[in-house]
Amino acid sequence: MCGIVGYVGDRQAAEFLLEGLSKLEYRGYDSAGIAVYNGENIRVEKCVGRLAALREKIKDDVPQGTIGIGHTRWATHGRPSDVNAHPHTDCSGDFVVVHNGIIENYLALKEALIEKGHVFKSETDTEVVAHLLEEVYNGDFEESVREVLRRIEGSYSLVFMCRQHPDRLICTKQDNPLVIGLGDGENFIASDIPAIINRTRRTYILNDGEMAVVKKDAIEITNRKGELVTKKVFEVNWNAEAAEKGGFEHFMLKEIHEQPKAVRDTMSQRIAKDGKRIVMSELKWNADFLNNFNKVYIVACGTAYHAGLVGKFYIEKLARIPVEVDVASEFRYRDPIVDENTLLIVVSQSGETSDTLAALKESKRRGAQTLALTNVVGSSIAREADQVLYTWAGPEIAVASTKAYTTQLILFFMLALYMAEIKGTLPDDEIAHFVSMLQQVPAQISETLSDVEPIKTFAKQYGFNEDVFYIGRSLDYDVALEGALKLKEISYIHAEAYAAGELKHGTLALIVEGVPVIALATQKSVYEKTLSNIKEVKARDAVVIGIAAAGDEELEKYVDHVIHVPETDELLIPILTVVPLQLLAYYAAITRGCDVDKPRNLAKSVTVE
Incomplete structure (x- = not known):
């Protein structure tokens, strides 16, 4: 939801921080800020409102320095205001942090820190992290961050700066996305790939519990135990233009008009060469696997939930399996009847929807088989689920989802046909008929868009x-x-x-x-x-x-x-x-x-x- 960026290298950090945050404006936010080490201390500049307000505030005195972090905030703890905006600092200003997510035990930590003399400026849960780092700091930046992580509870992406260690940033994640961009003599941190795509296509995608020490010419990644982790470089295969408006007045209109291509891409490689059946090489299900389930749950939020309602109709109509659809924020709090005979399908465009991810984890804990329908490769939900079907809709920038919804419907229809063939609930000629009709959909969407x-x-x-x-x-x-x-x-x-x-x-x-x-x-x-x-x-x-x-x-x-x-x-x-x-x-x-x-x-x- 919020946006995070970080930079360490030889160039001016503020330039990238502002540029990167501008690429994350689509995520929705109410304030923005940056922090840059200037050779003596860490200078923090932040304000409520759009990024343009921050640019205006610092236009005559841009922070100078080659290492820094930035953030766009969407209010959860505390109203939108200058003081509640990120980055947040400790009492001394030596420790600075940006954070996406929620620190669930922040109140108890805050009360204990206040008793020890810490003075808080904001209403946020994030400021607790900066003060806690100050409290536990023992001269070893990395070990002190690990101690902070041992004490906090919740979901987070965090990036830390320390005045005493001006050559590095430390970042970590739990249930919230974070990527590291690999440059030449410089490296980048971001909560989403659009922030760094103009600078690099080579990335590391952090997993839960991993912590990275990021320097301009080196990156060291470890797990919770401090053991080194070898990461595979993920090459971003879509271009920067995909995140631009392409001549349309708004991203939403552009994405509405991208639906024929998005639907075509989602179907690509999932239709057999003879055009008569659905192929899902990602799943490789068989009748024994499907017949083990006495119930299917579809769990999602918002637009994805509405796609799930259509998906329920498809699966029940074509594959003849009972399906229940639930809002993710309600699902895990009603003690759902989920066990090893349950197939849970979660739907999320971003693959990072907190409630949906929590429902997925709870269902796995109860023994369910899980399948994710998502648009984002390497997202938290994609990594957590047993199996994944990607929609391949491409980047969706507008807050209001359009092409993600239509591609989710396409994927549900194809999944239902795939299940029907395995279970034998539809004759081959009827499946072939549906596949033929399906292949006409992209052109029919184009026809619908031809006269608005x-x-x-x-x-x-x-x-x-x-x-x-x-x-x-x-x-x-x-x-x-x-x-x-x-x-x-x-x-x-x-x-x-x-x-x-x-x-x-x-x-x-x-x-x-x-x-x-x-x-x-x-x-x-x-x-x-x-x-x-x-x-x-x-x-x-x-x-x-x-x-x-x-x-x-x-x-x-x-x-x-x-x-x-x-x-x-x-x-x-x-x-x-x-x-x-x-x-x-x-x-x-x-x-x-x-x-x-x-x-x-x-x-x-x-x-x-």
């Missing part, structure tokens, strides 16, 4: 309404949930999705004259029922925008506007119907003048509970 003018018009016409309702049945309801979330996230319009059949059980009380209702009507099995529900809201004078498959002329009789998507199998159409909902949210946000890529109070990768 009607959606722009609807957004301008209804973008200033304070309430919008989404309705649908079956898979349409699952997609409606995601459409409503997108509108809430980036336009700040109150939007709610309801199962259309539930309207009479309370929701109709909210329908008044002129309120916009987005009605999805693509599921043939419940089409007539959906039309009946649409008539119910029209009878209350709602303005209805219908979403339908091409060729559907019936819906036009009952709604005010219709948006058509290409016709396909009703199982695959959610991958198409979500696209106009993404665009509707985007253009509504533009109409309202919202910051589309960095919506208020939200972060891209939620690495705290």
Whole structure:
């Protein structure tokens, strides 16, 4: 969620720290700061607000020095303010730290340190780490950091500076991402690869419990016991342009238009050469393996949770295995019935979602087999799960997820077909039919994106309404949930999705004259029922925008506007119907003048509970 950068080399550190933090702005933050050793002491500059505010503050007096650390903070302990911004120091200013995550026992540590005379400036849990390092420091920087790590509890990525050791940074992680970039006479630290991709493609990805001493010409990595760890260099294979807007006004719009390619990449190498079946070389499952499970859990948060709802439908419909979907933040606190006969599927774009990672670990502890669906190679969830399926969606910068969702749906559909073939729940010709339809999806998304003018018009016409309702049945309801979330996230319009059949059980009380209702009507099995529900809201004078498959002329009789998507199998159409909902949210946000890529109070990768 927060952003971390670090530099040690021969060049001016501040230049990289500010550049690196700018590449992490997509993560969501409320303050920023840097710390640089200037030859005598460590100078810390930080302030609340965007990175631009920090640049303005130091523009006439940029900290000079060739080693430093930086941070963008998203508030957890303490409100957004200058004093709560990172980096944090001890009483003397000799020890400086930046941190992502939560120190769970910070209060007890803080009380003990105050009794020993330490004076705290901020409300944060992070400042405790700096004071604790001051308290335990014995002249050996590395061993003192190890002692700090023995005393703190929680999840963290940490980078330490020490005035007495100005040639090195020390970094470590537990449940939060951290990478080291390998340069020539200089090295870099970051919480995410975009921060360093303009400087190097060669990286070390730290695992939980590892600690690295980073100098300009050497990196030493050890485990919790202090034993040396040999790391394999991870070569970043996507270019810097992938993290730029590419001519689009916002990253979100760019990523919406990247969906045909993202979907195609996700399918790549997972369709047999004859085009009739799904191949998943990552899994190599067999009937004995699948028949061992009496239940599948899908656990995720936010948009990934909505993808899981569609995934449940796919697996139950095609593979005939009972599936339960749960919000990760609730799952591990309700003593779930999980054992060796459970398959747990966790879904996370970043692979770092804290609640989802915790649910994964708890399920593994109880004996479940685990499978991760994620977009980020080497992420915490990818490393923790027994098996991994990557979406290959490419970097997603905008906070509001778009291409990650569609690629998750694609992966769920392919997984369900793969399971169906193994279990024998679908005949070969039916599987071949679905695979054929699946291969048409990228072109159909492109077709959906080819004419957005009607959606722009609807957004301008209804973008200033304070309430919008989404309705649908079956898979349409699952997609409606995601459409409503997108509108809430980036336009700040109150939007709610309801199962259309539930309207009479309370929701109709909210329908008044002129309120916009987005009605999805693509599921043939419940089409007539959906039309009946649409008539119910029209009878209350709602303005209805219908979403339908091409060729559907019936819906036009009952709604005010219709948006058509290409016709396909009703199982695959959610991958198409979500696209106009993404665009509707985007253009509504533009109409309202919202910051589309960095919506208020939200972060891209939620690495705290």
